[in-house]
Amino acid sequence: MSHSTKCAACKSLRRRCCKDCVLAPYFPPTNPQRFSRVHKVFGASNITKMLEQLPLHLRAVAADCMSFEASSRVEDPVYGSVGIISQLQEQIIKAESELAKTKSEIAFHNAQQLQQQQNESSSCKIEELHDTDEATTNSTVKPVSSKNSK
Amino acid sequence: MSHSTKCAACKSLRRRCCKDCVLAPYFPPTNPQRFSRVHKVFGASNITKMLEQLPLHLRAVAADCMSFEASSRVEDPVYGSVGIISQLQEQIIKAESELAKTKSEIAFHNAQQLQQQQNESSSCKIEELHDTDEATTNSTVKPVSSKNSK
Numbered sequence: 001m002s003h004s005t006k007c008a009a010c011k012s013l014r015r016r017c018c019k020d021c022v023l024a025p026y027f028p029p030t031n032p033q034r035f036s037r038v039h040k041v042f043g044a045s046n047i048t049k050m051l052e053q054l055p056l057h058l059r060a061v062a063a064d065c066m067s068f069e070a071s072s073r074v075e076d077p078v079y080g081s082v083g084i085i086s087q088l089q090e091q092i093i094k095a096e097s098e099l100a101k102t103k104s105e106i107a108f109h110n111a112q113q114l115q116q117q118q119n120e121s122s123s124c125k126i127e128e129l130h131d132t133d134e135a136t137t138n139s140t141v142k143p144v145s146s147k148n149s150k
Numbered sequence: 151m152s153h154s155t156k157c158a159a160c161k162s163l164r165r166r167c168c169k170d171c172v173l174a175p176y177f178p179p180t181n182p183q184r185f186s187r188v189h190k191v192f193g194a195s196n197i198t199k200m201l202e203q204l205p206l207h208l209r210a211v212a213a214d215c216m217s218f219e220a221s222s223r224v225e226d227p228v229y230g231s232v233g234i235i236s237q238l239q240e241q242i243i244k245a246e247s248e249l250a251k252t253k254s255e256i257a258f259h260n261a262q263q264l265q266q267q268q269n270e271s272s273s274c275k276i277e278e279l280h281d282t283d284e285a286t287t288n289s290t291v292k293p294v295s296s297k298n299s300k
Binding site: 113 | 191203228246249259
């Protein structure tokens, strides 16, 4: 028994699309380009073999990934999906470098704030000492002043 | 004329390795596994076609990339190199999220520091006013005191 409508793979390969066609669920006749790209890069025989080796529930994801890889290689015949990997790795290096820079800025801010707090603390101590001195001076001056006022 | 030693591809395909063998420069007999993986995933015919379509100086990089892609698919038959792309994308999302978090921390630090500076500035103004008040009090007290002392 065959499908009423041939899948994109069987249509492209001009063969009968049997009920158990391994490729039919993942390469519908509505998207012939999808099969065409995968066929050009991996070959129909390899795709079939690779899908057959997988349990049924993983085949759709595998077909999607192979389709993505094939599209990448058609768009970039030199680097293919490895080109995307390189770009992403560069992006990670950039992001991680910016993160390290930003973290060092935070460390600088923290050190600066600590320094400021220490300075304020020293300044407070000096002011306290100064206040104590003033209080002492006032207390020695007051009796003199009160003496004079008497 | 053929190579004195067959390349990994011609050895695997049990054929004569001609002088102009497209695969020979990139699949040496010393590394049969490299060809075996690429053959399993892309097929010898597709690799040859894809390399032939490229200028000579780009073929080595393309062969390396195809070899990497094939290894990825042999190691991970469901996701292949797309699995690496997904992992890297997750890593980027993580790094960018950490970066955004760290930047917001910096913005908080800056706002905190600005607030502190404004508080110090207001505190200085109050102290200045206080000092002026004290000076005024002293200057009004002094004549009284001097009057008394007279």
